[in-house]
Every structure is written in C-alpha cells, then in structure tokens.
C-alpha cells in the first residue's frame with residue numbers, strides 16, 4: 183500500500199476530537215493504513231505540539247471509549263498502540279485559511295504519498311473550501327471526505343456535487359454517514375440477503391408497518407453551534423435514518439461491489455416520498471425543562487448558544503411511503519429525538535396478523551415483530567406460541583440474539599473504506615440529493631408554520647404520530 187496523508191480541515195473542532203480521531207486511532211491500532219501522515223489544518227494559532235497532544239488524547243482510552251460506547255460497543259482498553267502513537271508523534275499542524283487557495287496550495291505541498299482531505303467543517307465553509315480548491319492542483323488520486331449535513335437542501339447539495347465533480351471523480355468523493363459504518367446497521371444486509379427465512383416475508387403482503395427510531399437520552403451536550411442550525415430532521419432523519427431505510431427496503435445487489443450496492447440503495451430512495459400531507463405525516467417538537475436519569479435539564483431554548491427564535495426541533499418524526507412493487511402501501515415511521523426518557527434505538531418490522539387463527543386458540547393478539555437494535559446491538563423476534571400452561575392459550579415469546587460487534591467503531595469502519603479507496607459505505611452524489619428531496623416538503627411546511635412546534639418535557643417519551651391504517 184502506498185503512503186497516504188490525511189489532512190483534516192477544521193481540525194480544532196469537536197467532531198475531530200470526539201469521533202474522527204478515535205475512529206482513526208482504532209483503525210491504526212488494528213494495523214490498517216501503514217505509512218500514514220496526519221496533518222491538522224485550521225485558522226487556530228496552534229503548533230505541532232498542541233495538535234499532537236490533541237491527537238494523543240483522542241487516540242487514548244477516553245476517546246476510544248466514547249467512540250465505542252456511542253456505537254453501543256464494549257470499549258477496547260486503548261487505541262494508543264505503537265502504530266497509532268507513531269502517527270500522533272509525527273502529526274503536523276499547518277495553520278490554514280481553508281478558503282484561501284494560496285494557503286491550500288502550501289498545505290498540499292506537505293502531502294506525502296496520496297492525499298485524503300477530510301472536511302470537518304460546516305456546510306457553507308465546506309463549499310467555500312471546495313471553490314478555493316478549484317484553483318489548486320490536487321495530487322493524483324486525492325480523495326475528498328465530507329461530513330453531514332451535505333448541503334442544506336437538494337439544490338445546495340446539487341451545487342456542491344457539481345463543484346466536487348470538477349475536483350475529483352465521484353468514486354473519490356466520500357460523503358460520510360457513520361451509521362453505514364455501524365456493524366449492526368451493516369448486519370441488515372446479511373440478515374436480509376444471506377438467509378431464506380426473512381426475505382420472502384419482507385414485503386407489503388406480509389408487513390404492516392416499519393419503524394426506524396433513534397430516541398436518545400442525550401440532550402444538546404454543548405453542541406448548540408452545530409445542532410441549533412441543523413435540528414433533529416437534518417441531524418438524524420435526512421441522513422442516518424434514511425440510510426437505514428434504504429438498507430431495509432433495497433433489492434439484493436448482485437455483488438457487494440460499490441457501484442451495484444449504491445445503485446440498489448439509490449433505486450429505493452428514488453421511490454420514497456412523504457406518506458401524505460406534512461400536516462399529518464410529520465411532527466416536530468422541542469424539549470422543555472425536565473429530569474432525565476436524575477439530571478435536571480434546562481429548557482432547550484435556554485441552553486447556551488441556542489437561538490430560541492430559530493424554532494429548532496429536538497424531536498422529529500415523519501411517515502414515508504416506498505413506492506416499489508415490494509413495499510407500496512406500507513408506512514415507514516422515521517423518528518429521532520433528544521432528551522427522551524426512554525432511549526430507543528431500533529428498527530421494528532411489524533407483520534400483519536395471520537389470515538386466520540383457528541377457533542379454540544386464544545388469548546394473545548400481539549403481532550409478530552422483527553426488531554433490529556442499534557445500541558445495544560441485537561436482534562429479536564417477537565411471536566406467539568402455545569407456551570406453558572393451557573395448551574390452547576397463546577403466549578408471546580421473544581427469540582433474541584446479540585450481534586457480534588465489529589472490530590472497528592463506525593468512524594473507523596468508514597475511514598477504512600476511504601483509505602482503501604472503496605466508496606461502498608459512502609453516500610453517492612445522487613443519493614445525497616434524493617435524501618433532501620424526500621424531506622423537503624416537510625422543511626417547507628415547517629418553515630411556513632403549517633406544522634406547529636410542539637413541546638415535551640425532557641425525560642418524557644415525547645409526542646408521536648398515529649400510523650396510517
């Protein structure tokens with residue numbers, strides 16, 4: 183493998199310390215990316231020593247634990263293996279205005295081997311940095327890695343895509359969605375396409391509804407600068423939860439080659455739309471002061487850095503239709519909230535009732551369900567059997583299995599794809615635009631005030647929408 187240089191633009195930020203560097207540390211510790219040089223770049227007046235300390239800290243046990251725990255995984259002891267320490271010891275800080283072509287040219291002069299440029303920047307700055315890069319010769323094979331949110335709507339995503347296509351070929355653009363690096367999310371593929379049991383009943387004939395829920399008991403956690411501009415819809419649904427929907431609904435690719443896998447995901451997202459009017463198919467709400475796990479949380483509007491007038495939602499829910507032969511008529515509820523008391527992170531496929539239960543079998547009307555947990559990672563099947571006691575009295579049972587954990591935390595998995603030039607787990611240009619297209623009627627209705635901003639006390643379960651029948 184040739185030497186590579188990872189340049190992080192916006193390297194002094196929270197994303198770099200909290201997720202990116204721990205993921206990188208895990209990857210290096212697992213023996214990937216030999217010969218890596220790491221360069222941090224931002225306008226901050228840091229030096230190599232300060233950056234190296236940041237890298238060491240994030241590679242160390244604390245950062246590693248945070249990354250692993252947020253992935254619902256058991257934290258490994260440490261990521262400061264010699265290979266990771268060595269990269270941290272040699273890391274360089276290059277003070278850079280990422281919107282200035284001269285600065286970027288100087289920065290790229292430091293590249294050893296091929297370059298990976300990670301934009302750990304807000305969307306507007308990312309676009310400016312890409313424009314500045316148009317005036318710079320990029321080393322052959324340069325990969326560009328972009329974080330969510332990718333644009334702020336389908337038009338700005340299309341503009342950014344057009345800009346990126348002038349810099350490098352699409353296969354060298356990696357739009358990161360770290361949920362695609364979660365082992366439990368990727369397990370959906372094995373569950374669906376490597377078994378005979380489930381796939382034949384995953385369709386509109388057998389499935390009543392599908393829920394994809396990511397309710398967290400985390401609140402704002404000091405991220406107002408980013409979150410207050412994004413909100414729950416863009417932060418979680420437009421990005422991560424639509425990727426999960428694509429994995430649950432896509433047709434089987436012939437091979438796992440990036441092009442085929444991404445084609446199948448794109449097919450199904452193109453067929454996805456809001457179920458009905460945003461007034462009935464979307465919900466937005468914001469937490470007010472409350473108690474959560476013994477912590478007193480302030481009203482979201484009083485959190486430091488929040489602009490209450492912006493009306494940002496901390497809980498969003500939408501109901502979608504997937505207009506394919508397989509799924510037409512099945513409602514998909516996508517929901518995510520912050521500061522929710524009952525932390526629930528799962529996809530639940532609820533099956534229709536059996537066409538007829540024989541007279542004389544009685545006592546239980548629980549529908550069959552397949553539940554895929556995203557933290558902790560597990561799989562459960564709820565169904566009815568005769569059970570103990572009266573042999574004609576039905577009882578609900580649950581078969582459960584814990585998914586084995588992946589070797590790497592989600593950011594490590596995604597970065598592995600970037601460094602090995604494999605875009606399978608990255609979001610393709612057309613898909614990024616489709617994901618905005620799907621939520622745009624909701625955004626417009628929310629902006630026009632057609633859907634009121636509801637409230638829920640922090641620590642409560644928050645409001646929900648009735649599912650269409």
Ligand SMILES: O=C1O[C@H](COP(=O)(O)O)[C@@H](O)[C@H](O)[C@H]1O
Nearest residue numbers: 252253360398400417418557592
């Ligand atoms: O990208 C994000 O994801 C996290 C949830 O993912 P996890 O891997 O940390 O469980 C979410 O808390 C955050 O708001 C969002 O930006």
